[in-house]
Amino acid sequence: xxxxxxxxxxxxxxxxxxxxxxxxxxxxxxxxxxxxxxxxxxxxxxxxxxxxxxxxxxxxxxxxxxxxxxxxxxxxxxxxxxxxxxxxxxxxxxxxxxxxxxxxxxxxxxxxxxxxxxxxxxxxxxxxxxxxxxxxxxxxxxxxxxxxxxxxxxxxxxxxxxxxxxxxxxxxxxxxxxxxxxxxxxxxxxxxxxxxxxxxxxxxxxxxxxxxxxxxxxxxxxxxxxxxxxxxxxxxxxxxxxxxxxxxxxxxxxxxxxxxxxxxxxxxxxxxxxxxxxxxxxxxxxxxxxxxxxxxxxxxxxxxxxxxxxxxxxxxxxx
Amino acid sequence: xxxxxxxxxxxxxxxxxxxxxxxxxxxxxxxxxxxxxxxxxxxxxxxxxxxxxxxxxxxxxxxxxxxxxxxxxxxxxxxxxxxxxxxxxxxxxxxxxxxxxxxxxxxxxxxxxxxxxxxxxxxxxxxxxxxxxxxxxxxxxxxxxxxxxxxxxxxxxxxxxxxxxxxxxxxxxxxxxxxxxxxxxxxxxxxxxxxxxxxxxxxxxxxxxxxxxxxxxxxxxxxxxxxxxxxxxxxxxxxxxxxxxxxxxxxxxxxxxxxxxxxxxxxxxxxxxxxxxxxxxxxxxxxxxxxxxxxxxxxxxxxxxxxxxxxxxxxxxxxxxx
Numbered sequence: 001x002x003x004x005x006x007x008x009x010x011x012x013x014x015x016x017x018x019x020x021x022x023x024x025x026x027x028x029x030x031x032x033x034x035x036x037x038x039x040x041x042x043x044x045x046x047x048x049x050x051x052x053x054x055x056x057x058x059x060x061x062x063x064x065x066x067x068x069x070x071x072x073x074x075x076x077x078x079x080x081x082x083x084x085x086x087x088x089x090x091x092x093x094x095x096x097x098x099x100x101x102x103x104x105x106x107x108x109x110x111x112x113x114x115x116x117x118x119x120x121x122x123x124x125x126x127x128x129x130x131x132x133x134x135x136x137x138x139x140x141x142x143x144x145x146x147x148x149x150x151x152x153x154x155x156x157x158x159x160x161x162x163x164x165x166x167x168x169x170x171x172x173x174x175x176x177x178x179x180x181x182x183x184x185x186x187x188x189x190x191x192x193x194x195x196x197x198x199x200x201x202x203x204x205x206x207x208x209x210x211x212x213x214x215x216x217x218x219x220x221x222x223x224x225x226x227x228x229x230x231x232x233x234x235x236x237x238x239x240x241x242x243x244x245x246x247x248x249x250x251x252x253x254x255x256x257x258x259x260x261x262x263x264x265x266x267x268x269x270x271x272x273x274x275x276x277x278x279x280x281x282x283x284x285x286x287x288x289x290x291x292x293x294x295x296x297x298x299x300x301x302x303x304x305x306x307x308x309x310x311x312x313x314x315x316x317x318x319x
Numbered sequence: 320x321x322x323x324x325x326x327x328x329x330x331x332x333x334x335x336x337x338x339x340x341x342x343x344x345x346x347x348x349x350x351x352x353x354x355x356x357x358x359x360x361x362x363x364x365x366x367x368x369x370x371x372x373x374x375x376x377x378x379x380x381x382x383x384x385x386x387x388x389x390x391x392x393x394x395x396x397x398x399x400x401x402x403x404x405x406x407x408x409x410x411x412x413x414x415x416x417x418x419x420x421x422x423x424x425x426x427x428x429x430x431x432x433x434x435x436x437x438x439x440x441x442x443x444x445x446x447x448x449x450x451x452x453x454x455x456x457x458x459x460x461x462x463x464x465x466x467x468x469x470x471x472x473x474x475x476x477x478x479x480x481x482x483x484x485x486x487x488x489x490x491x492x493x494x495x496x497x498x499x500x501x502x503x504x505x506x507x508x509x510x511x512x513x514x515x516x517x518x519x520x521x522x523x524x525x526x527x528x529x530x531x532x533x534x535x536x537x538x539x540x541x542x543x544x545x546x547x548x549x550x551x552x553x554x555x556x557x558x559x560x561x562x563x564x565x566x567x568x569x570x571x572x573x574x575x576x577x578x579x580x581x582x583x584x585x586x587x588x589x590x591x592x593x594x595x596x597x598x599x600x601x602x603x604x605x606x607x608x609x610x611x612x613x614x615x616x617x618x619x620x621x622x623x624x625x626x627x628x629x630x631x632x633x634x635x636x637x638x639x640x641x
Contacts, residue, residue: 042505043476149363176502178362178532179576183588190586205505208578212585232584249506251513251535253577255559264507267461268475 002069003030004199005054005167010063012046012053012223021271023049025223026063031167031216034193036200038210038231040246041220042268047203048092050220051169054201055089056080067167085115088160090170094152098144104130104155105140111162129158133188150181157188167199174209186213207250211235216304219243222271222279229305239301239312241284278310286311322393323350324493324526325374330387332369334379338599343369344550345601347387348625351494356520356527358541358558360534360573364595366550367530371496374528375412376404392493410439413487417499419479423471429455429482430467436486454485457522458515477508481515488519495520496528501536509533513540534577538562546570549595549606556630566632568611605635 012024024046031037039047052058054065059078064071067087072080091097098107108129109122127137133154144152153173160168173189174182186209193200204210210217210231218228219242227240238244245262252259264283269275278296281287288311296308330347333340344366351357361367372378374389376396389396391411396404416422424432433451440447448467455463458481471479480500487495497516501509513536520527531537537544537558544561546554546569554567565571572591574580581588593610596602602609605618617635625633 042508179534179573179578180362180589180591183576183578183590186588187586187590207506212578212581212588246506249510250579251506251509251533251539253534253538253562253574253579255538255562257538261510267478270473270475 002066004033004035004068005029005031005201006066006069007054008064008066010050010053010065011061012049012058013061014059016272022274023223023271024053027218027220027223027225028063029216029218029225029228031199031201033166033199034197035215036193036202036213038202038204038214038217039220040205040207040210040217042205044268044271045220046223047220048171049223051089051171051201051203053080054082054169055087056082056084057089085163086166088163088165088168090156090160090168090173092171092175094149094156094176095144095147098147098152098155098159100144102143103140104142104144104147107144107155108140108158108162111159115163117163125162129162132161132192133158134184150177150184153177153181153185154188157185157192161192161196164196165198167201169201169203171203172205173202174204174206182209189213207247219246222269222274224279224308226280226309227305227307229301230303233301233303233305237302237305239299239305239314240280240307240309241286241311241313242280243307244313245285278308321353323352324392325351325528326388326390327370327374328388328390330370330373330389331385332366332373332378333383333385335381335383336599340383341598342550342601343382343598344373347547347550347552349545349552349555351526351528353526354520354524355542356517356529356540358537358544359528359530359547360532360537360544361547362532362573362595364549365547367547368498369550370547371414371498371528371530374496375408375414406439409436409492410490411492412494412496413490413492415480415483415487415495415497415500417502419476419483420471422483423479425471427470428467429469429471429474433467433482433486433489436489439490450489451485454489455482457519458482458485458488459511460485476504477511480504480508480512484512484515484519488523488525491523492525494526494528496530498530499532500529501531501533509536516540534562534574535579546573550598551606551633552625552631553607553634554630554632555625556627556632560630564630566627566630566637567607567634568613568636569607570632572610605633 007029009026011026013020013022041047049058053060056079060080072082075081105126108126112122130139135154214231217231217234218225221242227243238247245264248262266283275282277293278291281291290310296310298306300306328348330344332344333342359367434447437447452463460466460481501512541558544558545552548569554570565574576589604620605623608614608618623633623635625631
């Protein structure tokens with residue numbers, strides 16, 4: 001059976017006054033039903049643009065995306081046309097993505113009205129969705145400004161699930177949430193995933209979250225995946241130096257922790273000035289002459305793990 | 320022992336709402352000693368923002384300060400005239416905000432903004448520019464002369480936050496308030512910013528009040544930690560004391576919930592059951608009682624006071640234990 005979502009060499013580029021800027025520079029990934037895939041990377045690495053492109057909210061300039069084996073077509077604006085009933089998106093800003101002039105009830109009923117689903121009563125459906133995400137019926141008449149961050153996030157989850165999607169793309173689902181509410185939102189997503197067999201694509205920079213919830217992960221740097229594979233495998237055996245640095249940098253809530261940090265030098269290069277050769281060589285602690293001139297091909301590691309590096313790490317990460 | 324730079328005593332702040340006064344801060348006392356980095360942890364709604372706004376006196380118009388004093392270097396900030404307060408902001412007390420994209424002006428160059436913060440100085444334009452260059456170098460921004468001509472949107476997130484830190488420290492404040500300055504950054508940049516703050520703190524000798532809900536960052540950066548819950552300080556002590564031997568049930572729960580502390584991979588993350596109490600109709604007794612699994616009869620009627628020596632905590636269980 002084909003994967004739920006199969007992305008091959010996807011590219012997103014935007015025109016500039018002179019030339020182009022490649023924001024997503026050829027990424028490939030698969031998501032199976034019931035599987036959680038996490039994309040990790042710093043701000044500006046293209047994570048959100050990738051999510052937007054997959055939902056048809058950003059123009060695609062190359063590559064192919066299949067959903068349930070079907071190639072997604074593009075519209076006149078080069079945007080992908082996924083079946084919006086089957087692919088849902090949770091936006092980054094929980095309160096900002098809810099209309100301030102609509103009550104929670106209206107927000108949750110709107111997808112049904114837009115897609116003209118008459119078989120279900122929108123009002124009843126809004127209440128069902130509220131209870132699904134653990135909010136009481138009295139939330140139905142509230143406006144977004146009357147919600148806390150965690151409650152707004154739950155409404156976002158409920159709205160994304162209104163049409164029973166098969167794939168949920170969550171952009172920073174826990175950003176700005178406190179640890180205990182973060183746990184609630186993630187537990188909720190895990191439960192709904194079990195019950196509905198959802199494929200879940202999580203975009204985040206919170207590594208602690210990835211370690212607990214993701215089956216597969218991909219590390220993004222300047223619009224490319226530098227490493228991807230089974231997340232437990234990557235956490236214990238990172239092969240790309242950027243992955244290793246990212247994992248070693250993760251601050252630990254233990255004041256006595258022994259920290260063996262891999263120091264990265266310099267700044268993240270701009271997308272307009274992509275370095276030659278391996279694009280990470282400007283910050284890599286072990287870059288050699290070869291890295292400056294040629295681009296490292298995709299190399300296979302253990303299992304599904306793949307990475308782009310001439311001199312991968314072999315050390316076991318103490319995590 | 321030196322006087323603390325900032326000493327807050329018994330501060331209570333409420334907001335007037337349609338339903339009655341919302342008691343956002345109640346009897347908060349804390350001290351920021353000279354040359355120390357003090358962390359404040361707590362979930363949203365715990366009063367962190369109200370606390371900062373009270374210190375710099377930028378509270379919302381419907382806020383009322385009930386009791387208390389905020390002593391900054393021997394002066395009570397709550398009784399200062401608006402003019403005196405205004406001249407203190409940005410010189411005696413500086414702030415670094417969460418999102419550097421919104422705290423920097425998008426239509427002015429970095430150089431212009433760094434000159435503008437020195438508006439109180441009588442130095443010439445050349446001298447101000449030289450100082451700006453020096454500050455940018457100290458926060459580790461390469462090629463600083465060309466950066467001065469750039470606009471905020473052309474810098475990366477980590478660089479923008481370092482520019483914001485450089486601007487905040489330009490006037491050599493005695494107290495720097497940093498409100499979740501690393502939330503928008505990835506792990507490698509987060510660590511860079513923490514080290515940058517640590518190093519500058521040593522060089523300038525200023526005190527830092529660091530607000531975050533990222534427990535790892537607090538553990539790594541701060542000398543002392545203050546834990547807040549629903550408008551009260553529930554525990555305070557050195558970072559090691561609070562993280563290694565948390566006394567208050569809330570602190571214990573909060574630490575348990577941090578996925579970074581859970582060694583084995585789990586799909587079911589721990590949470591704190593229940594929700595924040597209604598601050599308009601305050602419950603009697605201990606503020607955490609409704610969510611506390613260890614509560615006893617006394618917790619229903621009597622509000623526990625913050626007590627203990629260096630490592631303080633507000634919980635009745637500690638009385639019965641000792």
